[in-house]
Amino acid sequence: MTVTAIKPDGSRELLGEDALQELREHLRGAVVAPEGVDTATEPRVAWNAMHPERPSISTRCTGTADVVDAVGFAREHGLLVGVRGGGHSVAGLSSVGEGMLIDLSLMRGVQVDPERRLAHVQGGALLGDVDRETQAFGLATPLGRVSETGVAGLTLGGGYGNLNAMYGLACDNLVEAQVVTADGRVVTASADQHPDLLWALRGGGGNFGVVTSFTFRLHPVGPTVAFVGTLYPLEEMARIERAWRDYALDAPREVTSFIVSMTFPAAPGMPEVIHDRPVAIVGAVHCGDVDEGMATLQPLRELGSPLFDMSQPMPYTAVQSAFDPFFPRQTLRAYWKSQYLDELPDEAIDALAARAADRPGPMSLVNTFHLGGAVHDVGPEDAAFAERSSPWMVSFDSMWGDASDDAAAIAWTRSAWQEMTRWGNGTPFLNFTGRSEEPLEAGVDSAFGRNLRRLAGIKAVYDPDNFFRLNNNVLPRP
Ligand SMILES: Cc1cc2nc3c(=O)[nH]c(=O)nc-3n(C[C@H](O)[C@H](O)[C@H](O)COP(=O)(O)OP(=O)(O)OC[C@H]3O[C@@H](n4cnc5c(N)ncnc54)[C@H](O)[C@@H]3O)c2cc1C
Missing domain, CATH: 3.30.43.10 (Uridine Diphospho-n-acetylenolpyruvylglucosamine Reductase, domain 2)
Known part of the structure; x- marks a missing residue:
């Protein structure tokens, strides 16, 4: 053969x-x-x-x-x-x-060291693999919101999720990595060995080699956390998002929250009141004491007249996989585009609500994430992941089923993103970007900002021929 x-x-x-x-x-x-x-x-x-x-x-x-x-x-x-x-x-x-x-799909092993509060995670593990093992010890590290996502890509690109305000990004909790570099060497990146490489892996993408093992810092979380998932009619989104914004700005660090518009299918198991009904979901997790958390989150359940309220104390692993059924593999076609906002004025919210009402398909999402707390404790040059000050990120996650809708859905996403540049700083979150025809459109330069030059130098050390180029690519520059 x-x-x-x-x-x-x-x-x-x-x-x-x-x-x-x-x-x-x-x-x-x-x-x-x-x-x-x-x-x-x-x-x-x-x-x-x-x-x-x-x-x-x-x-x-x-x-x-x-x-x-x-x-x-x-x-x-x-x-x-x-x-x-x-x-x-x-x-x-x-x-x-x-x-x-x-x-790396066969490399899913996770080993928890409860004494040192560390988890050693193989390079092909999914988020759910890590949450399951760490929760056996009442511990967790910040990861994302869909449990089928890979730990590797999520962490190397930053990693937003339900524990951000309290414990930072996934990449902020990365303390060591084992990397196979382009010349086939196995290198340990830590505070003591190859610290430049560790700095680059904390947000710099898959540019520097194949990470075969990640070591994460763990924190006491769960097994039950306070969870809010309140579904409001989409028509009320502008009002709900204003009230959520005001709440989020004053919320304690235990709280990480977001608002997303979507339409649930008329599927068995879904309450009829939301069948095919566009909704604005206010989602939040409080990762401290459960009773105190439910009380702290209560205002988010009263921002308007909910159609349905899933809020309750919930096992942390259930929260982490709650959205899984809506994101099956090789089913949805997808093009996403995101950017950060330093402020979220009423006019920006009105524009987001108008776009939410005009999404290119029921599975398309218009998200606003609140960022802050521990994410902003890290300086913009302390790790490759440079965005450390904007309190908001908006993301237009277009998803549809039919290839004949590709052009229209992509055009819609770009135009919604473009409109947001009025309030945003134009910097994208690289994990939330679709493939673009023009390399510059991916936003690598803008996402890394002043860190790009240092990343290019580190790339030149570990991958001078750009062997690993299928990623948010940083060109090697000695
Ligand atoms: C449904 C869905 C939900 C999501 N939710 C979140 C979320 O809540 N928070 C968030 O921050 N992001 C989220 N994302 C974005 C996600 O983090 C990125 O798409 C990320 O790249 C996925 O990682 P992966 O390992 O699954 O990807 P892959 O497609 O396997 O890889 C992505 C990139 O990483 C490189 N890579 C993969 N593994 C390695 C490795 N071991 N060593 C070196 N390079 C490697 C690849 O070459 C590629 O360039 C979500 C994405 C989807 C589709």
């Missing part, structure tokens, strides 16, 4: 049976060539249905040694390489058509 795979310059490399057999003999995990790839059984297909690209060769690694061999093979043959953690990149950055995929 021979396989043709693409190189970064677009030319092709013919891989004969000998080469593939040699790789198979080295790897403990499977080496899958195109005819062996079956979407139904593939462990982790990409989430965004706009990115069904198939690699020519996929290496399902079982550990760091497999990753070293996979990197070595790709280097030897000059192949274009993609790295897949959870596969949730909205921009499809872990999809590599006709190249070689380093698939």
Whole structure:
């Protein structure tokens, strides 16, 4: 059997049976060539249905040694390489058509050290894997809001979730990482070893190598937390969002909250009152004492006349997976665009409410997230993740089912984003961006700001040939 795979310059490399057999003999995990790839059984297909690209060769690694061999093979043959953690990149950055995929889906191990309050997490773990293991000890680290998302991409891109105000971003809690660099070395990044690399991994994306293990700081959380999920009629969104804004600005650090517009399907298990009904959901978590938390969050349940209220003390793991059913893999086509706002004036809220009423499909979301507390305790140059002062982030998450709607949905998202630049600073959150035709539109320069130069220097040290380029790419500059 021979396989043709693409190189970064677009030319092709013919891989004969000998080469593939040699790789198979080295790897403990499977080496899958195109005819062996079956979407139904593939462990982790990409989430965004706009990115069904198939690699020519996929290496399902079982550990760091497999990753070293996979990197070595790709280097030897000059192949274009993609790295897949959870596969949730909205921009499809872990999809590599006709190249070689380093698939980490079998590397989901999580080990908790309760004494030192640390979790060691393999590079292909999903958020739910970490929450499940850490909660066994009454501990948690800040991650995102959909449990099927990959720890790797989320952390390397920053990582917003329900514990931000109290404990910071996911990347702020990263204390050590094991990385396979472009030359196949295994490097530990920590405060003592390669601290420049640790700084870069804290928000700088997948630019610097394959992270095979993350070590996170843990905090006492749960097992039950106070949760608010109150659904108001979308027509009231402008008024509800004003009241939520005023609440959020004065809320204690235990509270992290957001507001999102969406339309629930008429599915069994969903209360009839919200079937196919556009709603504005006020969502919040208080991660301290549960009774005190429910009392503190109570005003969010009384911002208007709720259609339905899911608020209650809830197991932390249930909160963390509450939105999972609405985000299945390879089902929705998606294009997202976000930006930060230093203020959220009434006019901006009116514009958001108008856009929420005019979404390109029922599954499309208009989100406003409140940011602050521990996220802003970190200085803009203390970690690669530079945005440390804006209290608001808005995100237009367009999701639809039919390819014939691609152009209209993308145009809508761009126009809504453009309108927000009146109040926003134009800086995007790179984890919430769709793939763009123009590299500059992704916003890498703007997202990293003054940190870009330092990141480019670190990239030059660890990946001078830009071997890892399918990411929010930083070009190496010594
Ligand atoms: C439904 C949904 C919900 C989301 N919710 C949140 C949220 O609440 N908070 C938030 O901050 N973000 C959220 N995101 C965004 C998400 O964090 C990013 O899309 C992130 O990139 C996903 O990580 P992943 O490992 O699943 O992605 P992948 O598609 O596997 O990879 C994304 C990027 O990271 C690189 N990468 C992956 N694994 C590694 C590794 N081990 N080492 C080095 N590079 C690697 C890839 O090459 C690629 O460039 C959400 C996305 C979706 C689709």
